[in-house]
Amino acid sequence: MTDQTAYNFAYLDEQTKRMIRRAILKGVAIPGYQVPFASREMPMPYGWGTGGVQVTSACLVPEDRLKVIDQGADDTTNAVSIRRFFQRTAGIEVTEATADATVIQTRHRIPETPLTEGQILVYQVPIPEPLRFLEPRETETRKMHELEDYGLMHVKLYEDISRHGQIATAYDYPVKVEGRYVMDPSPIPKFDNPKLGGNAAIQLFGAGREQRIYALPPYTQAISLDFDDYPFTASKADHACDLCGAPDSYLDEVITDDQGSRMFVCSDTDFCGSRRAAGHIGPMGTPSAGG
Amino acid sequence: MTPDALLGGFTDAPRQSARAFRAALEAMARPGTLWPIEGAAPPAPLSVAAGVLILTLCDGTTPLYLGASCDQPVVRDWVTFHTGAPLVAVHEAQFALGTWADLMPVDRFAIGLPDYPDRAATLIVEMPALANQGPRLTGPGIATVAHLSLPETAAFCANRALFPQGFDTYLTCGGQVAGLPRSTIVEAV
Ligand SMILES: [Zn+2]
Numbered sequence: 001m002t003d004q005t006a007y008n009f010a011y012l013d014e015q016t017k018r019m020i021r022r023a024i025l026k027g028v029a030i031p032g033y034q035v036p037f038a039s040r041e042m043p044m045p046y047g048w049g050t051g052g053v054q055v056t057s058a059c060l061v062p063e064d065r066l067k068v069i070d071q072g073a074d075d076t077t078n079a080v081s082i083r084r085f086f087q088r089t090a091g092i093e094v095t096e097a098t099a100d101a102t103v104i105q106t107r108h109r110i111p112e113t114p115l116t117e118g119q120i121l122v123y124q125v126p127i128p129e130p131l132r133f134l135e136p137r138e139t140e141t142r143k144m145h146e147l148e149d150y151g152l153m154h155v156k157l158y159e160d161i162s163r164h165g166q167i168a169t170a171y172d173y174p175v176k177v178e179g180r181y182v183m184d185p186s187p188i189p190k191f192d193n194p195k196l197g198g199n200a201a202i203q204l205f206g207a208g209r210e211q212r213i214y215a216l217p218p219y220t221q222a223i224s225l226d227f228d229d230y231p232f233t234a235s236k237a238d239h240a241c242d243l244c245g246a247p248d249s250y251l252d253e254v255i256t257d258d259q260g261s262r263m264f265v266c267s268d269t270d271f272c273g274s275r276r277a278a279g280h281i282g283p284m285g286t287p288s289a290g291g
Numbered sequence: 292m293t294p295d296a297l298l299g300g301f302t303d304a305p306r307q308s309a310r311a312f313r314a315a316l317e318a319m320a321r322p323g324t325l326w327p328i329e330g331a332a333p334p335a336p337l338s339v340a341a342g343v344l345i346l347t348l349c350d351g352t353t354p355l356y357l358g359a360s361c362d363q364p365v366v367r368d369w370v371t372f373h374t375g376a377p378l379v380a381v382h383e384a385q386f387a388l389g390t391w392a393d394l395m396p397v398d399r400f401a402i403g404l405p406d407y408p409d410r411a412a413t414l415i416v417e418m419p420a421l422a423n424q425g426p427r428l429t430g431p432g433i434a435t436v437a438h439l440s441l442p443e444t445a446a447f448c449a450n451r452a453l454f455p456q457g458f459d460t461y462l463t464c465g466g467q468v469a470g471l472p473r474s475t476i477v478e479a480v
Contacts, residue, residue, distance in 0.1 A: 008305050018308075018350055025459070029474060178430075181455070217320040217432035219431065219433060
């Protein structure tokens with residue numbers, strides 16, 4: 001080996017990467033199924049997406065351009081730390097532009113800009129088991145997946161409807177993959193669910209603490225669970241972005257002063273900044289990406 | 292130990308295996324597409340692609356079955372020296388390497404368990420040629436339809452009928468690899 005650095009390329013040792021790579025390939029071969037893997041300690045706390053970091057480490061090549069987002073933003077502490085971690089350990093280039101990235105690690109969002117073939121989207125997953133809140137025992141949830149016993153999940157969603165008049169689940173909204181496995185898409189807003197299915201990119205999901213990897217190959221069917229009389233809707237705030245004017249992006253509500261004034265802004269900072277740079281200005285926006 | 296067994300491994304394993312894995316990932320994620328894969332020089336009769344896949348995915352924890360045409364001292368020594376993979380019989384294999392004739396009948400290989408379908412074998416099938424023609428492929432990873440010069444269709448149809456259990460397959464020829472996961476629907480044309 002020619003590596004003279006204290007750590008291996010992309011941090012993890014080769015044996016660990018091989019183990020993770022084999023798990024990723026089985027995940028790809030069985031879309032939506034959670035493959036167990038032996039998660040390693042990473043030099044960051046679990047809440048920081050160690051599952052995603054391990055998947056990214058196993059996938060990176062020296063030629064990659066990595067983008068890391070946290071709730072849509074490239075500049076949070078979490079996103080910056082992970083980006084720096086791979087700059088140092090893998091020597092890869094980084095970018096904030098979705099279209100320029102070859103690998104994107106994400107927490108809680110799918111970028112607004114459609115992904116393309118050749119890109120990999122890696123999700124940080126806290127709780128990979130969509131049935132966990134219904135059934136705490138792993139042996140039982142595994143049996144339920146084996147038997148396609150998803151009745152309880154439908155009952156839970158229908159209870160939402162009787163209680164709230166609609167399905168109240170706004171994040172972590174479960175999908176059925178290729179008519180077989182029910183899968184947890186990680187805590188993305190349900191607004192993002194339609195982008196899970198039929199996506200041109202490879203989508204990989206890593207849960208570090210729970211030691212699971214799962215995947216959606218490109219162009220895989222992923223249908224949000226719903227009912228004939230209560231169809232799934234990908235809701236968002238009924239507003240346009242105050243900075244870039246986008247009518248169709250997922251928005252965060254931001255308090256702007258001590259008087260409680262509010263504005264709605266794109267959660268995807270690259271998308272919003274690119275629109276403003278291209279001359280799309282919302283009511284409170286300026287042409288500079290700084291907003 | 293045959294002298295050639297020491298040669299032909301990765302010279303920069305972390306980077307070469309990373310690039311090789313990306314080819315293997317794209318191949319398995321997009322059934323029917325052909326990917327260049329390189330970085331090692333395995334002894335004959337192994338193709339570069341098959342040798343690189345073995346180096347990238349196999350180690351002391353992955354029992355490997357060598358089909359008759361590959362089960363030669365130089366291949367056994369090369370695999371053992373570079374990966375440490377235990378060489379085993381068909382039923383114990385996590386990976387299997389050989390020509391289609393070597394590996395037939397393929398319903399001998401592990402298909403995983405109903406609750407752990409991931410515990411299934413991966414076949415690496417050495418092909419005389421590899422092209423985007425022949426049986427019609429549809430399913431996850433394929434936007435509309437793909438074609439791949441599979442050695443046959445019946446075995447892959449039978450394997451698909453086991454989903455989510457089933458084995459997964461790489462097809463190798465020279466420096467190229469294609470993937471055929473158990474999820475792919477294969478039809479004769
Ligand atoms: Zn905006």
